[in-house]
Amino acid sequence: MAIETVQANRKLDTQAGRQSRIAAVLLVGLSALTAMVFAQVGDGDAVFRLSRASDAIVLPDLAVPAMEFNYIAAGVLAFLGVRLWIRGGSGRISLSLGFGLLLAVAAFLVWATVGKAFSLTGMLQATVVRAVPIALGALAGVLSERVAVTNIAIEGMLLAGAFTGALAGSLLGGWGGIAAAVLVGGLFGLLLAALVVTYRVDQIIAGVVINLFVLGVTSYVSSQVFQEYRFLNNAPVFRVISIPLLSDIPVIGPVLFQQNIFVYGALIMVAVATYYLFYTRSGLRARAVGEHPRAADTLGIDVYRIRYINVTIAGMVAGFGGAWLTLGLVGRFDENMTGGRGFIALAAMIFGRWHPVGALMAALIFGFADSLQQKLALLQTPIPAEFLAMAPYLATIVVVAGLIGVARAPAADGKPYIKE
Amino acid sequence: MEIELRGITKRFGEVVANSDVNLTIRAGEVLGLLGENGAGKSTLMNVLSGLYRPDGGEILIDGKPVQFRGPGDAIRAGIGMVHQHFMLVPVFTVAENVVLGVEPTGPVDFLDLKKARAQVREINETYGLEVDPDEYIENLPVGVQQRVEIIKVLFRSANAIIFDEPTAVLTPQEVTEFFAIVKSLRSAGKAIVFITHKLHEILEVADRISVLREGRIVGEGVPGKTTDLELAEMMVGRPVSFKVDKTPFSPGPVLLDVQHLTVLRENDAVAVNDLTLNVRAGEIVGIAGVQGNGQSELVEALAGVRRVAGGSVMFQGKDITGASARDRHRLGMAHIPEDRQRTGIIAAFTVAENMVLDTYYDSRFSRGLAMDWQAVNQNSAAAAAAFDVRTPSIFEKAGHLSGGNQQKLVVARELNRDTKLLIASQPTRGLDVGSIEYIHKRIVDAREEGDGILIVSSELDEIMSLCDRILVMFKGRIVAEFGAAGRPANKNDIGLAMAGVAA
Numbered sequence: 001m002a003i004e005t006v007q008a009n010r011k012l013d014t015q016a017g018r019q020s021r022i023a024a025v026l027l028v029g030l031s032a033l034t035a036m037v038f039a040q041v042g043d044g045d046a047v048f049r050l051s052r053a054s055d056a057i058v059l060p061d062l063a064v065p066a067m068e069f070n071y072i073a074a075g076v077l078a079f080l081g082v083r084l085w086i087r088g089g090s091g092r093i094s095l096s097l098g099f100g101l102l103l104a105v106a107a108f109l110v111w112a113t114v115g116k117a118f119s120l121t122g123m124l125q126a127t128v129v130r131a132v133p134i135a136l137g138a139l140a141g142v143l144s145e146r147v148a149v150t151n152i153a154i155e156g157m158l159l160a161g162a163f164t165g166a167l168a169g170s171l172l173g174g175w176g177g178i179a180a181a182v183l184v185g186g187l188f189g190l191l192l193a194a195l196v197v198t199y200r201v202d203q204i205i206a207g208v209v210i211n212l213f214v215l216g217v218t219s220y221v222s223s224q225v226f227q228e229y230r231f232l233n234n235a236p237v238f239r240v241i242s243i244p245l246l247s248d249i250p251v252i253g254p255v256l257f258q259q260n261i262f263v264y265g266a267l268i269m270v271a272v273a274t275y276y277l278f279y280t281r282s283g284l285r286a287r288a289v290g291e292h293p294r295a296a297d298t299l300g301i302d303v304y305r306i307r308y309i310n311v312t313i314a315g316m317v318a319g320f321g322g323a324w325l326t327l328g329l330v331g332r333f334d335e336n337m338t339g340g341r342g343f344i345a346l347a348a349m350i351f352g353r354w355h356p357v358g359a360l361m362a363a364l365i366f367g368f369a370d371s372l373q374q375k376l377a378l379l380q381t382p383i384p385a386e387f388l389a390m391a392p393y394l395a396t397i398v399v400v401a402g403l404i405g406v407a408r409a410p411a412a413d414g415k416p417y418i419k420e
Numbered sequence: 421m422e423i424e425l426r427g428i429t430k431r432f433g434e435v436v437a438n439s440d441v442n443l444t445i446r447a448g449e450v451l452g453l454l455g456e457n458g459a460g461k462s463t464l465m466n467v468l469s470g471l472y473r474p475d476g477g478e479i480l481i482d483g484k485p486v487q488f489r490g491p492g493d494a495i496r497a498g499i500g501m502v503h504q505h506f507m508l509v510p511v512f513t514v515a516e517n518v519v520l521g522v523e524p525t526g527p528v529d530f531l532d533l534k535k536a537r538a539q540v541r542e543i544n545e546t547y548g549l550e551v552d553p554d555e556y557i558e559n560l561p562v563g564v565q566q567r568v569e570i571i572k573v574l575f576r577s578a579n580a581i582i583f584d585e586p587t588a589v590l591t592p593q594e595v596t597e598f599f600a601i602v603k604s605l606r607s608a609g610k611a612i613v614f615i616t617h618k619l620h621e622i623l624e625v626a627d628r629i630s631v632l633r634e635g636r637i638v639g640e641g642v643p644g645k646t647t648d649l650e651l652a653e654m655m656v657g658r659p660v661s662f663k664v665d666k667t668p669f670s671p672g673p674v675l676l677d678v679q680h681l682t683v684l685r686e687n688d689a690v691a692v693n694d695l696t697l698n699v700r701a702g703e704i705v706g707i708a709g710v711q712g713n714g715q716s717e718l719v720e721a722l723a724g725v726r727r728v729a730g731g732s733v734m735f736q737g738k739d740i741t742g743a744s745a746r747d748r749h750r751l752g753m754a755h756i757p758e759d760r761q762r763t764g765i766i767a768a769f770t771v772a773e774n775m776v777l778d779t780y781y782d783s784r785f786s787r788g789l790a791m792d793w794q795a796v797n798q799n800s801a802a803a804a805a806a807f808d809v810r811t812p813s814i815f816e817k818a819g820h821l822s823g824g825n826q827q828k829l830v831v832a833r834e835l836n837r838d839t840k841l842l843i844a845s846q847p848t849r850g851l852d853v854g855s856i857e858y859i860h861k862r863i864v865d866a867r868e869e870g871d872g873i874l875i876v877s878s879e880l881d882e883i884m885s886l887c888d889r890i891l892v893m894f895k896g897r898i899v900a901e902f903g904a905a906g907r908p909a910n911k912n913d914i915g916l917a918m919a920g921v922a923a
Contacts, residue, residue, distance in 0.1 A: 012684065012730045013727065013729045013730070014684055015684065015686065015688050016688050279530060280525075280529040280531050281525045281529050282529055284516060284531055285521070288520050291509045291510070292508070294507060295507035295508060295520075296521070297471075297490075297491065298469070298471065298501070299492075299495070299507070299520050299522075300490060300492025300493075300495055301520070408511075411510070
């Protein structure tokens with residue numbers, strides 16, 4: 001047993017060990033930032049409002065003593081970091097890091113709000129709203145990448161959905177707008193499938209082509225046609241539908257149950273997609289096509305047909321997500337109004353590990369960063385708004401750079417299948 | 421059930437893979453289909469399983485002509501195929517893989533996995549196969565994965581089962597178990613086709629033998645009447661010898677000294693576990709073992725392309741544990757990687773460019789930022805001639821060469837200089853007999869020159885005929901040593917050690 005002992009005592013250079021050291025340094029850095037910047041606020045409370053006066057059940061405001069809270073947060077962060085460093089790979093890296101980031105964000109909020117009042121519920125509500133297009137885009141990504149078609153075209157599909165939503169919504173009303181947006185999204189999905197499955201165009205190039213095409217056409221029409229005929233770009237906006245009883249629950253009610261049709265639609269679609277992918281026959285076949293198309297082919301499964309169907313459905317989902325921008329938010333189309341949300345959606349898909357629920361969670365995180373930046377502009381912090389606007393993208397880089405562990409893409413992702 | 425192939429011809433562009441092939445497959449019989457790699461065995465069977473459509477000829481089942489538009493048609497006609505590269509989805513469970521394509525369902529397209537599991541268990545019991553329906557494929561040893569493939573075929577109630585090179589990835593013990601399964605399938609009345617290039621296996625298990633060469637049936641045989649040398653001659657088209665000639669064993673000083681080496685996989689799983697070995701000048705050390713027991717990671721670590729997690733590697737008394745691949749190359753180490761397509765050559769580069777992948781920076785081939793293509797070309801032409809790389813020109817893309825010539829190109833690049841140690845991983849995998857003979861000769865030549873050689877191979881015959889010492893690797897450790905100081909090499913003992921049975 002002498003050899004076994006030698007084994008146990010030797011320190012191995014493991015991947016997890018390296019990751020945890022990086023995470024530990026990050027946590028200690030956050031701790032220092034919290035102690036030296038966020039805690040330097042003098043006496044005073046940060047007041048977080050949880051309810052509006054009009055709510056059925058009114059919760060009292062949450063007053064947090066700023067300096068004390070932030071010193072404690074810094075202490076906890078330092079503890080987590082040191083513990084991770086000592087324990088190496090055996091510490092729970094993702095958990096520590098996730099909790100640490102949450103704590104750092106809380107400390108930041110406390111610092112930004114001190115001496116003022118801030119509506120927490122309002123921000124969470126905005127989080128959900130802003131997560132919608134990202135979640136739907138990410139869901140579109142999941143659906144097509146699960147059958148191994150890389151979908152860079154999500155941005156274009158969202159934009160096409162937004163444009164069609166505005167145009168058809170102005171002419172046919174809200175529901176007509178949604179139907180048309182879904183249809184046009186589906187058509188672009190079909191186009192992508194035709195390009196990459198039948199004609200084997202490089203998947204990245206096909207996606208970029210669709211993005212540029214949609215951007216060009218919609219920008220042209222909106223600047224040339226919509227300027228002249230303004231009634232074509234004047235769509236109704238879907239109102240908030242409060243779900244009885246559920247919407248009266250404090251905090252959760254306004255966040256989840258006082259929303260418009262797009263939020264409910266996104267939640268339902270995530271549920272349906274999860275059932276479809278993991279609990280049905282078609283889902284099993286779709287995943288097999290994404291993991292090992294040749295195996296599926298040898299079992300008589302039509303790889304091309306399944307790719308066509310899934311990518312088209314993905315386009316429809318993205319079309320619906322795009323319609324949110326016009327029919328769910330502002331009622332009119334502006335040039336390039338998606339502003340890169342389709343690419344953030346791709347990041348959310350990877351962060352969510354190609355799972356619909358994971359994608360939704362990731363979208364919520366990005367939505368949170370987005371709404372945080374919006375609300376903070378109102379609080380007048382010394383940080384420039386442009387810097388805050390970078391926050392979601394910084395979060396994307398940190399998150400996708402692999403600190404959260406290696407996500408595994410469908411094995412055949414991005415590879416065309418050539419039938420012999 | 422009787423399947424008849426009549427005049428089957430299949431072309432890929434100008435290459436004729438099968439030419440006028442006639443073959444009959446009968447129920448309750450094992451047909452051995454023998455041929456070298458590239459003889460057209462797999463193409464023929466892919467025609468039979470509906471994956472390829474023949475350009476000429478017809479398939480008859482019980483006397484009636486049939487047309488297969490895809491694998492689904494062949495499956496419905498009762499023909500199942502166990503492919504050489506398993507057609508299993510690694511991230512699916514056994515049950516999911518078995519039912520894929522013919523899934524039991526409930527309402528709303530619901531996938532009834534409970535029923536699937538029960539069906540898998542039923543087949544397990546009928547044919548005496550033991551496989552856990554809930555285990556993920558990626559966690560199963562290869563032998564068990566093959567059983568999953570067999571269950572898949574049986575689940576589709578196949579009457580004819582084609583095995584394409586079924587023993588390539590199995591240990592000798594697993595091969596024995598596999599033959600038992602084949603025999604039980606035969607007595608259950610299945611028609612079986614067994615494709616292989618291994619003579620002794622076909623003699624052991626087949627009832628009839630057909631030999632395929634260059635796409636044609638060139639001969640037939642019956643075990644017990646036809647000898648292995650006769651079959652080999654039919655297969656290769658000339659008389660062959662199975663022996664490797666080499667001088668008596670007289671090792672020099674230790675060249676490579678590996679102490680307590682530990683190497684991890686990407687997911688931190690231990691691949692090489694506290695392994696100690698050494699290689700002396702003038703000896704060929706072979707590492708036998710079933711694929712996936714850490715051999716690949718060991719070779720990568722020794723070649724400097726994978727991080728060492730613990731332990732040390734010394735070369736001629738110098739610590740090279742953390743040395744780069746280029747440093748090792750300069751010290752006189754040569755490396756033939758296991759996957760020539762992926763890591764041995766760059767398929768889109770020419771033969772000449774591939775020849776200098778390891779030395780392009782040398783002052784012989786480049787001046788400052790510019791390459792001296794004339795020198796590169798001269799050197800490549802000389803090396804290609806010296807190592808029998810058959811190519812239309814040195815400007816041909818390496819990817820267009822045959823497997824044997826690609827491998828000879830790799831060997832030429834690695835050995836065409838003064839080397840001291842050669843590390844070769846699966847040096848002859850998938851090659852024709854001629855190329856195998858040639859590469860073995862080159863390896864033995866290197867030994868005569870006083871090089872130390874470490875060979876990793878899953879072909880036990882290769883290890884046994886080439887090596888002076890044989891180490892058996894199992895779960896990242898050396899579990900047994902044969903030859904020289906250890907016990908005399910014996911196929912059965914080595915097989916047991918490969919399966920992890922304590923020796």
